[in-house]
Amino acid sequence: MNLEEVDASAWSSLESAAKDPQSGFRFINLCSVDVAGRPQARMVVLRRADTAARLLDVHTDTRSPKWLELSRNPFVTILGFCASTRIQLRLAGTTRLHSPGSDLAEKAWSELSAWTRRTYAGGPPGDELSDDETVPVVAGDEASGKAFFGVVSFRAESLDWFELRRADNRRAGFEYSHLGALVASRWINP
Structure with a gap:
């Protein structure tokens, strides 16, 4: 594969993952910095990928620490690894x-299952549970979660692609314009 094919394949994999719960890139790490300046990483579900714009969307509860972190510092890294292809994607942007109530959040909410909607109806993420609570009590129906449902859109500025092989690992770097166009690519020593 040449560099353009590697880039196209990486983004095709991300687009597929947003639609296929069994995809290796369906669950990705969103890495941010908390209010104390400490790195934070958490698994999120990739909900949408747009190759032309170099955008990825994930959903979150707006009461979560990550929402506050991202409102203060929008710079993040996204890391994904597909065990079957042995490819790592590290995106910065x-x-x-x-x-809640924005056009994108409204559209995304309308496409969620009732079960997923109910996950936003409970207490704030990270709240302490009592000793006898093993599962948080969901106070309210699925509609009550809509007030806490937000979408995080990530725009990639760069992609570090790495293929782990038995011999001759391969690595490439890609840079994108603010409109999503590929502006630079190169092979990198793994």
Whole structure:
């Protein structure tokens, strides 16, 4: 594969992962910095990928620490690894938050299953549970979670692609314009 094919394949994999719960890139790490300047990483579900714009969307509860972190510092890294292809994708870029009631949050909410909607109806993420609570009590129906549902849109500025092989690992770097166009690519020593 040449560099353009590697880039196209990486983004095709991300687009597929947003639609296929069994995809190796369906669950990705969103890495940010907390208010104390400490690195934070958490698994999120990739919900949408747009190759032309170099955008990825994930959903979150707006009461979560990550929402506050991203509102203060939009610079993040996204890391994914597909065990079957042995490919790692490390993307760096910025986030934009779409609050409850925004057009994107409304559209995304309308496409969620009732079960997923109910996950936003409970207490704030990270709240302490009592000793006898093993599962948080969901106070309210699925509609009550809509007030806390937000979308995080990530725009990639760069991609570090790495293929782990038995011999001759391969690595490439890609840079994108603010409109998503590929502006630079190169092979990198793994």
